[in-house]
Amino acid sequence: MPSLASSVAAEAALAAVFDLDELLQPTEREWQQRARRVARERIAPTIEEDFENGHFRAELVPELAEAGLLGMHISGYGCAGASATSYGAVCLELEAADSGWRTFVSVQGSLAMSAIAKFGSEEQKNEWLPRMAAGEVIGCFALTEPEGGSDPAAMRTRAVRDGGDWILTGAKRWIGLASIAGVAVVWAQTDEGVRGFLVPTQTTGFTATPIAGKLAMRASIQCDISLDSVRVPESARLPDAAGLSAPFSCLNEARFGIVWGVMGAARTCLEAALSRATSRDVFGGPIGRFQLTQDKLANMLLEYEKGVLLALHIARSKDAGTLGPAQISVGKLNNVREAIRIAGTARSILGGDGVTSEFPVMRHMANLEAVRTYEGTDEVHTLVLGRALTGIAAFK
Structure with missing residues (x-):
């Protein structure tokens, strides 16, 4: 194992040639340093063990939330409204520890929370975003399918109207956090084109199964999702999401x-x-x-x-x-x-x-x-x- 002294010396030598910190504004640097502390003090000490064991350390989620990192680029609803540069610097520091933890913040904030913030109703935003920012609810973003990762236009998941409800049927794959999520943003084909739905993961017919045998991203969670006639009300549809x-x-x-x-x-x-x-x-x-x-x-x-x-x-x-x-x-x-x-x-x-x-x-x-x-x-x-x-x- 490299000594602490040699690691510190290497970090200092690199910074002497090129130091990103000097290029950041004070607020951006504050966000960066906050993420760096979380990454080095809380993630790094156990990440090799977690990677080896294929373990997602869920007890760290409240600490990332307390640091304000979940949905930090969203304004309002308990989110910080930080700049893109601040968010980017945070992502760099988290992935310096492990890609899985940058992915967690990305799935939670850039995908699930952003979908609600961009396309949700005020009721949906108020229901979900504050709790997601606080780490009380984890979200996932169900777009990719088993047969068409790079071709979402060919998605087979369908949503059909049934009175005042929607019935969702299909499958998704490589969906981050799905097995621990409280809400899934599910994208499906309808007679009017692709639409998004907020599906509480306890809904009957929704099943998320972690993918086994991964040789990468072992300290995070990716899942297969099965949607077996999942019924959600019209109020679960993201009203401003139309098309891909x-x-x-x-x-x-x-x-x-x-x-x-x-x-x-x-x-x-x-x-x-x-x-x-x-x-x-x-x-x-x-x-x-x-x-x-x-x-x-x-x-x-x-x-x-x-x-x-x-x-x-x-x-x-x-x-x-x-x-x-x-x-x-x-x-x-x-x-x-x-x-x-x-x-x-x-x-x-x-x-x-x-x-x-x-x-x-x-x-x-x-x-x-x-x-x-x-x-x-x-x-x-x-x-x-x-x-x-x-x-x-x-x-x-």
């Missing part, structure tokens, strides 16, 4: 958090590699003195710094109200890809020990491979950018 643009707008909120979050994982891997390079002696001295090792470290730094600056640029655009979906695809595609590359290079510097839980790198590598897939694969975001550049859609 509604869930897509929520996905863009989650993708924004990913753009930032994966740079946290990259930072942790870079710091681990730097600590090892300056503390491990081979052939009569530290391996960091070799040109090949320094080349690796320099390239890792370049991609980390560029990724963080890209995230900051995207956040400033979001705060200014000028951010478009193509730039979110740029951020998600680039930063996940480069974070994976940084993690892989860090693993090579660590040598054989890099594949053990003595270091966090393999855990981050596995998690990042999952992050690469969700909220739009590399291929999907590549084609989004191709469409933006050419005006020609390569997929529907």
